[in-house]
Each structure stands twice: as structure tokens, then as C-alpha cells.
Amino acid sequence: MAGQHALYQGIILDHNRNPRNYRAMVDATARAEAHNPLCGDWFTVYLKTEDDVIIDASFSGSGCAIAKASASVMTAYLRGKTVAETVDVCARFQALVTASPGAPADPALTGDIAAFCGVREYPVRAKCAMLPWRAALAALEAPHGDQREK
Secondary structure (H helix, E strand, O other), X not given: OHHHHHHHHHHHHHHHHOOOOEOOOOOOOEEEEEEEOOOOEXXXXXXXXXOOEEEEEEEEEEOXXXXXXHHHHHHHHHOOOEHHHXXXXXXXXHHHHHOOOOOOOOOXXXXXXXXXXXXXXXXXXXXXXXXXXXXXXXXXXXXXXXXXXX
């Protein structure tokens, strides 16, 4: 278990130090801001969709390592997903980070997303991990415009 914890921690630190898709997207079809006033995390998520499929995703902003890594992992994961698949994975991700520490992980959440199961050990950090995912959902609810998630 200690080896798995170190692996997960390494994945989160890598995505924090080298975030994927960290850029404002000028041709986004939807975007939303999300802010956590308790810790100061503030991100904007940009999505570009065609025919109900996310063809590009990016983010900008600042926040703690968990929030930034979560945004990085999320934007990479969402490419090629339909809107319905995105809504589903957002709910699954929330369940992953808010589950009891000993609960089994969702087998559908693999790869770098699975690294966030360690967040459940620190319940206060679940909001940090969920922030960009909530912004993505808010963006999809208000396509062709801006949305602010609180």
C-alpha cells in the first residue's frame, strides 16, 4: 500500500509541476470559472465541443497542488468524451474523492485519475480536487457563454 501511495503522490506532483493543457483557449465553445474562497483556488475551464463531443479541453488559473493536478488530469481525460460521458465521469470522480478511506475504488476510473483516491484520506481536500470538475460541468450547462461556478 505504501508503494501505491507514493505512486499516486508522484502522479499528482507531476501534474502540478507540469500541468497538461494549461492555457486559455480562445476558440472555446464553453467556459466556466470556479473559485474556492476557503483556500483561494481559482480556475477557468475551457471546452471546445463538436457534435456533442469534447474535442479540446484546457484550463488556466491558480491553486493548490491537488486542484491544479486535478485540472490537468481532467482536461487530458475529457478529450474525445461525449457530454453524457463527461457528466458520468464527473459524478464518478466525486464519489472517488469523497468515499470512505477503505472503500474500493471505481474500476472504471483508471490511469492518472485513480491517483486521486488518496484524497479521501483528507476530506477537506476533496473540494480542491472537485473544483475543476465542477467548472467543467458548469461550462457544459451554459455552452456558448461564460458561467461562474461557486
